[in-house]
Amino acid sequence: MSHPPFSGPTRRGRCRASPGPERQDATEAASGQNRYTIKIQREITMKFRTLMATAGVVALLGAGAASAQTLVYCSEGSPEGFDPALYTAGTTFDASSHPVYNRLMEFETGTTNVVPGLAESVEASEDGLEYTFKLRQGVKFHSNDIFTPTRDFNADDVIFTFERQRLDDHPYNKVSGGTWEYFDGMSMPDLIKSIEKVDDYTVKFVLNRPEAPFIANMAMDFASIQSAEYADAMMAAGTPEMLNQKPIGTGPFQFVAYQKDAVIRYQKNADYWKDGLPKVDNLVFAITPDASVRYQKLKAGECHIMPYPNPADIQAMKDDEGINVLEQEGLNVGYLAYNTTQPPFDNAKVRKALNMAIDKQAIIDVVFQGAGQIAKNPIPPTMWSYNDAVEDDAYDPEAAKAMLAEEGVSDLSMKIWAMPVQRPYNPNARRMAELMQEDFAKVGVDVEIVSYEWGEYLSRSRELNRDGAVLLGWTGDNGDPDNFLAVLLGCDGVENSNRAQWCHQPFEDLIQKAKVTTDQAERTKLYEEAQVVFKEQAPWATIAHSVVFMPVRPEVEGYKVHPLGGHIFTEVGLAE
């Protein structure tokens, strides 16, 4: 689930443009400090209020009709912190970016479509180098025991959010360790030339090169909008790390309290800018790391929703009338990457023949225990531009054997690399490699399975003259096909994230064109075509997309499995 997101070949000569407009002057900061004395009183009232709100309100699950509703989510782990820009783990985003924050653009829950969020609209210039965001007015930030906002969300907050990640000399650049992994990983320092405040409700991003996925990047977790006013107040108080410990955002839920490794509490943001949302009054994360225990808690009614069930429990859950199991393909792909620079794997027909020798259904049954779906394309079916017209190579050992003979390949022996770790796109690489070994033996290809310690595996598999085909996979970041096709199969990724070392000009031309085209319909066509080229050339054997299962209790209404992997409760209600 969690992937540190260093993307492929980023050149990180950060562009250090003007430091950006000053955010607040000294007098404002000082008046901010004065506010704290008043706030000590507030603190007591706040604490009392929170206590009352939570204690009074947390109606026991199953206790029947209650005036205020509390949704309990049995989460799988503790967040690393609450400032999503500092982290890359899905568990952290579930607890921070989704409930507490909004972004300029948002992913529509349940899809990879990008829709306006805190921006009402966005306009791209003709040359694709400038993006102008019109901001939503009247959006309120949360308050807590140490901060009460005096103004609504505006352009200063947008500027602060990105400049702290972009500019080395920004006062917040080094706060809380200052590792902006996702921002860096998505090549944002290279991409953004400057960010300009046009007026209070208009912000212009100037890019160094046209890049269509930029819009989707603005919906990613690292782009969660922080309050510049809160940041200034905390800096003045000497506690800038509070942004990471007591988050303030504009999101549907307001952070109340976190007890490490035990529970996180949120309450409804009554001023939320989307009418009628969120639907429940309180949201509680009961941190429960063991999947079997989560299942027991769900059964006992101690929580409403749980992620990541054990595959072995799914059938029992489906048979249980007290549990509904929602499912969807994950935004990932598991593959076997040949080294296309080494003979005979430089021959597309040989690769194609080997692909035909793999019994993928057996892999789904044995390795995924049913919690997977056969992959025919390098991108998952929940992603826009997925080309369903592409036909998968049929499993046909006889034809594969004949094809290999035709290409003059006999007595072939090869290595298959099996990852030493479990991943959603490949729960058991060793077992998968063994199945392939049997399959390839049937067509006269001798396979040796190799494995290395994970760090070693990752670096060795990048080498250009690597011996053998590598089992690996990918989980999407921003729902944009570019994030799969360019990162994993583009020429820039050779000797890096392109484990097939595959640089095929016709394919490259298509994805490069799609990268600089802003019209989505046109991009869709280009990516569909790229998938056809991919299938002909077969640099990988595409194996599987995982299937994500979400067991929920029957009273849960409106929960949607989100293809980008987040668990989002804004639109979730509870039946009385």
Add this chain to the structure above:
Amino acid sequence: MIRYLLARLLTFLPTFLGVTLISFAFIRVLPGDPIIVMAGERGLTEERYAELVRQFGFDQPLPVQFWNYLTGVLQGDLGTSYVTKRPVWDEFFSLFPATLELSICAMIFAVGIGLPAGVIAAVNRGKLFDRALMSTALVGYSMPIFWWALLMIIVFSGNLGWTPVSGRIDLLYFFDSVTGFMLIDSALSGQNGAFTSAVRHLILPTIVLGTIPLAVIARQTRSAMLEVLSEDYIRTARAKGLSPLRINGMHALRNAMIPVITVIGLSVGTLLAGAILTETIFSWPGIGKWMVDSIYRRDYPVVQGGLLLIASMVMIVNLTVDILYGLINPKIRARK
């Protein structure tokens, strides 16, 4: 007695240094480059790699890294977690009470049942109770904690619904932590039913964590008692016509206590090790779970700092045990 104490304290120092070195070395001998492991499938640029190496101080020679760490430790600075960016010290002490509370309850459970059971078994040597107890103890001793915990949850929480599945207290209750001990905090909170809820949440983890020490203590008590019961002075006591209660309770048990206390002391280590699994299963927010998470995340400062603190706890317990020996058996303190 003072000299004895000082002598014991002196042995503490080299052990402490050794533990510091081992905890420092332990994570560094794990295979693989932690930065590359953290980067995962995506990899990272050479510049970024170099930046992280510098940030984590890996560019310095190991002895220098160790020296920096050691001087930090001696000044009470265990470093800052790479992940949460909070001082290791703060994290440890916000989580340790939960582990301590669970361990104390498990110990009370283990001693409270194990000690009398061992004595009764020894007195009734060879009889049905003795045999039944010893075979049960063997089973308990061999019980895999993970399996045992899940079994208890499925039976008592899942099927019978007697106890809550996991956590420290019902989500209904929400109050600020004062001492970190849920039993005390819940009682102080004054909220109706909070204390009962905390107790109910403690039952299963206590039993699970206490099972192995219980078995060990019962077996150890039994064999120590048997040894003492065959001594001449016991026969003399019997000949004098003392009541069996007085013989077993006063003369035999007191002398049998030395090895038993040793075992109880050693069980503290077992408890902390067992706490890692128990806490993970029961979602118990203690240091066991914290350590496991930080090993997965390769959070060096937390792993080495946590190891050091846990080892220090065990050392303190051992020291206490040594002092207890002296109190129970005057011969030991006289020897030194």
